[in-house]
């Protein structure tokens with residue numbers, strides 16, 4: 001198995017971060033292109049979208065984003081271990097939802113985000 005792809009979203013925030021909070025989304029098909037018969041992630045597009053999503057999630061929680069680490073995977077075990085970083089009802093539900101998505105959509109990926117507050 002190859003190492004999972006991670007995209008880090010940095011901000012200009014200095015100092016020690018707090019957190020992390022956790023979020024999981026399904027990776028939309030528009031983040032991929034067919035390249036010589038293989039699926040390739042359009043990392044620049046995905047990164048730009050994940051920055052907007054990260055900032056939005058922090059803002060909605062009344063926080064400022066320090067940085068975010070997003071991991072692309074279709075591995076249920078990795079989803080479980082990354083999802084367990086914040087053990088609250090919302091995160092458990094999000095993890096279950098992501099596992100159901102992977103079961104129902106073979107070949108698709110989810111992106112697990114660890115969001116650190118400034």
Ligand SMILES: [Zn+2]
Pocket residue numbers: 022086087088089090091092
């Ligand atoms: Zn949580």
